[in-house]
Amino acid sequence: MTPAIFATNLSKSFGKYRIIDSLSLQVEAGSIYGLVGLNGAGKTTLLRLLLGILQPDRGTVRVLESTPWHHDPHFYRQCGVVLESDGFWGNLTAEENCAIYASAQGVPRQELAEYLAVFWNGSALFAGNKKVKHLSRGQRMQCALCRAFIGKASVYFLDEPAVALDLHAYDHFKLLVRKARERGAALIISSHQLDTIDELCDRVGILRNGMLTEIDRAGRTADTSWYIDTDDSPAVSDVLARAGGASVRFERGWHFTLADAATNIPRIIGALVAAGCALREVRREEGDFGSAIRTLYAGRQPKEAP
Amino acid sequence: MSGILTILRKEWRCFIGSDRGIFIIYAVLIVSWSLMLAAPSNTTVQAGPLWLVFFSVVISANFSNTVFIAERVNGILEILLTSGLSRRDILYGKMLFVFGMSVGIGLFCAAVTPLWRLALYKEAASTLTGETLLLYCAAVFMNTACSAYLSVRMGNPRLLHLANLLLLGLLVTLHFVVSYYFTVPPFILPLALLFIGALATAAARRLYESEKILQPVVL
Numbered sequence: 001m002t003p004a005i006f007a008t009n010l011s012k013s014f015g016k017y018r019i020i021d022s023l024s025l026q027v028e029a030g031s032i033y034g035l036v037g038l039n040g041a042g043k044t045t046l047l048r049l050l051l052g053i054l055q056p057d058r059g060t061v062r063v064l065e066s067t068p069w070h071h072d073p074h075f076y077r078q079c080g081v082v083l084e085s086d087g088f089w090g091n092l093t094a095e096e097n098c099a100i101y102a103s104a105q106g107v108p109r110q111e112l113a114e115y116l117a118v119f120w121n122g123s124a125l126f127a128g129n130k131k132v133k134h135l136s137r138g139q140r141m142q143c144a145l146c147r148a149f150i151g152k153a154s155v156y157f158l159d160e161p162a163v164a165l166d167l168h169a170y171d172h173f174k175l176l177v178r179k180a181r182e183r184g185a186a187l188i189i190s191s192h193q194l195d196t197i198d199e200l201c202d203r204v205g206i207l208r209n210g211m212l213t214e215i216d217r218a219g220r221t222a223d224t225s226w227y228i229d230t231d232d233s234p235a236v237s238d239v240l241a242r243a244g245g246a247s248v249r250f251e252r253g254w255h256f257t258l259a260d261a262a263t264n265i266p267r268i269i270g271a272l273v274a275a276g277c278a279l280r281e282v283r284r285e286e287g288d289f290g291s292a293i294r295t296l297y298a299g300r301q302p303k304e305a306p
Numbered sequence: 307m308s309g310i311l312t313i314l315r316k317e318w319r320c321f322i323g324s325d326r327g328i329f330i331i332y333a334v335l336i337v338s339w340s341l342m343l344a345a346p347s348n349t350t351v352q353a354g355p356l357w358l359v360f361f362s363v364v365i366s367a368n369f370s371n372t373v374f375i376a377e378r379v380n381g382i383l384e385i386l387l388t389s390g391l392s393r394r395d396i397l398y399g400k401m402l403f404v405f406g407m408s409v410g411i412g413l414f415c416a417a418v419t420p421l422w423r424l425a426l427y428k429e430a431a432s433t434l435t436g437e438t439l440l441l442y443c444a445a446v447f448m449n450t451a452c453s454a455y456l457s458v459r460m461g462n463p464r465l466l467h468l469a470n471l472l473l474l475g476l477l478v479t480l481h482f483v484v485s486y487y488f489t490v491p492p493f494i495l496p497l498a499l500l501f502i503g504a505l506a507t508a509a510a511r512r513l514y515e516s517e518k519i520l521q522p523v524v525l
Contacts, residue, residue, distance in 0.1 A: 048520075053384060053517065054520070055516075055517050071392070073309070074390075081385070083384055084384075085381025085384070086385075087381040087382040087385030087386075088382070089316070089319075092320060092323050100315070100316045100319070101385075101389055103315070104312055104389035104390045104391045105389060105390040131323070147385075
């Protein structure tokens with residue numbers, strides 16, 4: 001199957017600075033690709049290249065079998081975007097902004113009304129004919145998301161889409177993203193919020209020195225960190241070792257890494273209960289994704305699975 | 307064509323939604339301009355080419371600021387470019403709006419002028435002719451096209467109105483000098499303005515297709 005987004009050997013320089021260097025990327029329809037990287041790593045530049053706002057110095061970009069740099073309006077009508085700046089006409093209300101965008105996208109008024117009714121019914125964004133310039137930062141971001149998901153795009157480019165969102169808005173954002181994926185859309189989410197990336201994305205790439213290093217998500221899942229709050233007893237250590245636990249240490253509970261957690265965790269729990277240990281808490285340790293990313297930011301390879 | 311209409315509708319809504327102060331400025335401009343146009347030809351103010359082109363710069367600069375410059379500065383243009391409208395429609399829609407509004411205000415001034423003449427000078431005839439109106443329209447077109455081009459080309463787009471004024475001043479002065487020595491048909495100056503406007507439109511069209519449209523803006 002042809003990938004929805006396909007870039008190969010992509011390079012882009014600004015003056016003497018090479019921002020993107022021989023980068024290749026492939027995102028299939030119905031999947032979400034997470035893009036992370038330090039400030040200035042080139043995430044926004046990469047999105048602009050994929051959207052055809054910038055022209056690559058070298059390499060090929062194909063999105064939905066179109067070349068974005070050709071600026072074909074039909075191509076853009078299949079795209080949903082949240083870009084670096086929200087880009088609203090401040091003198092207009094959120095609804096008016098969305099209506100103009102819908103008109104540009106060729107989305108009929110009826111479809112827009114249905115979309116707003118289904119996904120944004122009761123939202124404060126549309127209450128009281130408030131002009132966008134009077135909205136808070138978080139509300140403007142919600143408005144940007146509302147605009148991006150108008151119509152049924154086949155590909156989404158979301159640059160920092162979860163910034164400043166409150167809990168309800170964040171849940172709503174996740175709902176929109178998941179609905180789009182279920183529909184078969186391909187999404188690229190660029191974010192510094194690693195929780196968002198970890199939670200939503202099927203694949204994650206780290207942009208560093210203009211190059212994209214993809215994290216092996218399967219490998220990462222196989223090497224998750226776990227915490228069990230139980231007795232400090234040699235029996236626990238034995239159970240963990242037998243189940244394949246590695247890097248086992250006791251520090252206010254047992255910390256270890258584990259492959260194939262879906263199978264092994266129930267086995268460990270069963271064995272500990274059988275050994276008469278009092279189980280107080282079992283959880284996957286948070287931050288393993290974040291620490292893997294930080295390791296890559298620092299230029300080191302993540303630890304290999306045991 | 308529907309893309310151009312979308313842009314026109316958008317620009318009109320944005321204009322209508324502007325702060326009240328903008329409308330007060332336009333009202334003051336219209337009153338003062340029409341009063342000056344109403345002055346008898348033997349007074350200090352005349353509806354000559356220099357004055358006409360100066361007014362065209364003042365009027366179209368106001369619209370160019372929001373339509374061409376502000377949208378680049380606050381990132382709206384980037385959203386517009388990815389919205390599903392062709393870049394040609396975006397450019398022509400914006401130009402048409404600036405041109406239409408500037409000409410509309412100019413014509414409104416011209417329509418009000420005879421009333422002032424009648425009220426203040428007890429004269430019914432207007433000094434405005436078809437030629438002067440043509441010159442005004444041609445100057446507005448050139449301003450609009452040059453604004454579209456220079457708003458992308460210049461690192462500091464606020465200077466574009468100064469550039470427009472200099473260019474127009476140069477052309478009108480040249481026209482005066484040549485007219486002093488030779489007989490120049492009255493349509494030559496408007497024709498020259500239209501020609502330069504057409505060149506600037508073509509250049510703006512090229513820029514809108516390039517990535518220069520996103521080059522950083524210095525204000």
